[in-house]
Every structure is written in C-alpha cells, then in structure tokens.
Amino acid sequence: MPSFFTGFELAARLNAETRRRVAALARPPRCVALLDAANAGMAAYARRQQAFAGEAGIVLAPEPYPANPEAVMRRLAELAGDEEVDAVVTLYPLPAGVGALEAALALGAGKDVDGLHPENAGALALGAPARPPATAKACRLIAEELAGPLKGKEIVLVGASRIVGRPLASLLLDAEATVTITHAATRDLAAHTREADIVITAAGVPGLIGAGHLRDGATVLDVSINRGPHGLVGDVDVASLEGRSVTVTHVPDGVGPVTTACLLANIAEAAAGRAL
Amino acid sequence: MPSFFTGFELAARLNAETRRRVAALARPPRCVALLDAANAGMAAYARRQQAFAGEAGIVLAPEPYPANPEAVMRRLAELAGDEEVDAVVTLYPLPAGVGALEAALALGAGKDVDGLHPENAGALALGAPARPPATAKACRLIAEELAGPLKGKEIVLVGASRIVGRPLASLLLDAEATVTITHAATRDLAAHTREADIVITAAGVPGLIGAGHLRDGATVLDVSINRGPHGLVGDVDVASLEGRSVTVTHVPDGVGPVTTACLLANIAEAAAGRAL
Numbered sequence A, B: 001m002p003s004f005f006t007g008f009e010l011a012a013r014l015n016a017e018t019r020r021r022v023a024a025l026a027r028p029p030r031c032v033a034l035l036d037a038a039n040a041g042m043a044a045y046a047r048r049q050q051a052f053a054g055e056a057g058i059v060l061a062p063e064p065y066p067a068n069p070e071a072v073m074r075r076l077a078e079l080a081g082d083e084e085v086d087a088v089v090t091l092y093p094l095p096a097g098v099g100a101l102e103a104a105l106a107l108g109a110g111k112d113v114d115g116l117h118p119e120n121a122g123a124l125a126l127g128a129p130a131r132p133p134a135t136a137k138a139c140r141l142i143a144e145e146l147a148g149p150l151k152g153k154e155i156v157l158v159g160a161s162r163i164v165g166r167p168l169a170s171l172l173l174d175a176e177a178t179v180t181i182t183h184a185a186t187r188d189l190a191a192h193t194r195e196a197d198i199v200i201t202a203a204g205v206p207g208l209i210g211a212g213h214l215r216d217g218a219t220v221l222d223v224s225i226n227r228g229p230h231g232l233v234g235d236v237d238v239a240s241l242e243g244r245s246v247t248v249t250h251v252p253d254g255v256g257p258v259t260t261a262c263l264l265a266n267i268a269e270a271a272a273g274r275a276l
Helices: A008-023 A040-055 A069-081 A100-107 A118-126 A134-147 A165-174 A189-193 A255-275 B008-023 B040-055 B069-081 B100-107 B118-126 B134-147 B165-174 B189-193 B255-275
Strands: A003-005 A030-035 A059-064 A087-090 A154-158 A178-182 A198-201 A219-222 A226-228 A231-233 A247-249 B003-005 B030-035 B059-064 B087-090 B154-158 B178-182 B198-201 B219-222 B226-228 B231-233 B247-249
Touching (some): A008 A040, A008 A134, A008 A255, A030 A069, A030 A255, A069 A087, A069 A100, A087 A100, A087 A255, A134 A165, A165 B165, A178 A189, B008 B040, B008 B134, B008 B255, B030 B040, B030 B069, B087 B100, B087 B255, B100 B118, B118 B165, B134 B165, B134 B198, B134 B255, B178 B189
Parallel strands (some): A154 A178, A154 A198, A198 A219, B030 B087, B154 B178
Antiparallel strands (some): A178 B178, B226 B231
C-alpha cells in the first residue's frame, strides 16, 4: 500500500525554530499580505496563513489590493519605506495590469519573502546566502525528510516554473542530486519519472502521475492543489497506487504546511535582516 | 564517421550583428579585462580576445590585477564609476582573497557582462530581459544551429556549475527542451547521456564522454578545454567515436569562437544600455 506523508510535524519543528528567532527580536515581525478580498478562496487562504503566523509569533496583516495598477505600485512603494513593515506578500493572481517583476522591484529585495526580486533570485542562482521561495525550500526539506541525504539521488521535477521548478532544481543541485526538469513539451514523461528515486510534481494537472509513472520505492511530492468535483486533488492519481509501495505527500496537508512554515521562516529572516 | 563543428561561421554572423549595433553608438564600446599578467595562458587568451574584439569594433583593454585584494576591490569601484568604461571582465582564476560575488557587487550590474552580478543572474532566472553568461548563450545557439528548434528535445548537461550548467539549463528550458543536469555525484552518467538528443559537457575531465555514452545521431557540445600531453582536448574521447554517426564540437574551435562572439554581444549591449 502507498504511504502518505503529512507535513504537520516537520512544519511544527520549523515553526519552533522560527519562534525562537522571533523571540530574540525587539518586536514581532510584521508582514502585509495584499489580496483580492472578493476572491473567497484567497481570503480563506490568507486567514489560515494568519493563524499559522500568529502561532509563530508573526503578525500577518491582510490588506486588499488597491483599485488600480498605479495605486498598487504606489502602495508597494509606501510599504517598502514603512519602518513598521518587515515583509510583503502579494497573493496570486496579481491584479490585472500589475507585473510580478515590477511589483518585486517596487517592494525591494529586503522585504521580498517569495524570491521574486532579481537580487534574491540571483543570490540563489549564484550560491550566495539566499532566501529561497518557500515552496521550493519546503520540497527540498520534505525530500530530505523522506529519502535522506539527496547526494546522487535521481530526482525528476514535473513543471519548469520560475517560482517552483527552476529554483527547486538549484536547491537540489546544491544537495548534489541529479535533476531532470520535465514539462508540457516533454516527449515521454513516464520514461523519466519511472527511473526517479523522487518525483516532484507541480504541474497543476489532476491525474497526471499514475502507477505507471513510478517505480517501487519511489517518493512523490505533490505540490499541486487542484479543485476537482470531489474536493482538492493534486497531480497524482492516488487511486491508481493501490497495492504499490510508494510514498506520496498528502494533498493539501503534505507540502502545504511545510511551505507555510518556510514562508514564516523567510519573514522572520527578513525582520532579522532589517534589525541588523 | 563523426562530424565536427567549428564555430567560426556562427561567430562571424553574430559578430556582424554586433558590428552593426556598435556602429550606431557614439563611440566604440570599451571593456577592461583584468588579468594576471604572470599567467602566460591567461595573457595569450586576452590577446586573442582583444583581436576578435577589434574586428567587432570593440576596444578590449587588458590590465593587470592590482597587487592585493583591497586594491582589486578599489580598482573595481573606480571602473564602476568611470564614464569611459562600458564593461569589465575579471579573468579567472581571480586573485587570492577576491570573491566572485564581492567583485561583481563592486562592479555593479550594468558593467557585468559575465552574468555574475545577482541582478543579472536573477533576471535570467526570472525570465526578465537578461544578459546571459556568454558560454551558456553560445551553447544554446550552437544547439539550435546543429539540432534545430529545441522544443521537446532531450538534453543532458554534464556539470552543474553556476556559470555554465545552471544558467544554461534555464536558457534551454526557455526553449522548451527537457533538461537533465548531471555532475560528479551522478550514479550512472551513461544511462542519462545515452538517451539524449544533445549532450553538453563542461566537466573538465578528458575522456569522460566516449562512444558508450552516446546514441546514434546525437549532438555533443564540448565546452571543456583541458591541457593534455598532446595539446588541448575536451571531455569527449574523440578517438572512440570512429565509425559512429554523431556530431561533436571541435576543441578549442567549436564552442570557443561562439562564446567570444556572445561576450562581445554582451559588451555591445552594456554600452548601448549606458547610452540610453
């Protein structure tokens, strides 16, 4: 039978470390979360993040996006200069007319905790001390938790996005794994995933990865959260894994809690960096 | 029989384009090349680059590294502020005590033409308009020259360095290739390279890639220039390819000339950027 990984315990360990860091600061770190208040899913997500943040001693302050792109950019510039604000997250999708890069540049590298500012992405790429995107960091930590040291491990990523797949590839290469990055244009996905010790999928395609894609003993990290007719599902066709000895992260309670913990660690780090 | 690719013709096409860009500028672009004058190989390399640069209408001015790390950093800061200088390359190895990152930061993103400044590496990673490291850019162009559009192509990189392998992976993913990054800790290199349409090796290990590593019809880009008892050799054991139908880049006249052309294009781009 497949075994399922939930991220709560690993997240709790990371949050305990974050709480210790936060306790050493002069005041609780404050992160503004810009969001579309009319998007019920986004608002609910922000409330959950807010609760987790509170447990780690971090103030996460939701705030609606201003009404037009110019006002969003002005607000980001204000937040960049606000001494009381340590970090800002801009929940996706961004408002129409606001580009991810221009938003990150307006905010500045110091308060970017999503790895979206070129200086932060560049530090990661060059091996300088960096604050990796939370999802990528979470995947590395979970892979190590489930499979031990990654040196020499064969890892296949499904999805080459600039916020998950590509920075994650860099983190896994730092750990000396052999990394293959596949995506929608890959000729034969299964030929790659069947040879992998670890498959990490972030494609956003329900049922993409089934029993025929995995070898016995494989570990699968399912980053995707797709809304289906029967609730939330990832990219893995879990029903097909009946009787197979593979380990799969739970959707949404596998990668999700660890990603949140990594985001909180980034916020604490941003606050500590400003206090220097 | 294997067929061998030399980069002169592709380089000439790129240089013609650079000459056109340069002709539109108010004065010839000027790039200072800091080097260890006591290193005969480095000095000879700089003289060759200087000649190529001249043909493209670019002034490449060799200059010895100052005597100690503090003086090197001061000189970089001076060059950063010098209106007459458009770009600076710091030839490797850097003087003892000078870090690649601190040198790039002292120079600033605008005059970095090697993709070593975090802002430039980050722009590449995030998909923003970027000036990729010359070797990586050259490899993408040669791969397209030899194998056509890269979409869906299986490409295996040998070497995960931050100046070749990793930025190159990003450029190849932009072209929708499937990319595997292998290195010294990879368990079974041949199992990967035998499945590849294109192998790009930058490991610096003579004889690493032989007939058993390649399938018929494969294209091999050999970035390495190793000094052996019988002259310069790459990573490919060329003698072993007798009778095989593969295409291999010549060492040193394959990737080399195209890399120089890409560096010159980056210098022209830096000069054009300053003129705006």
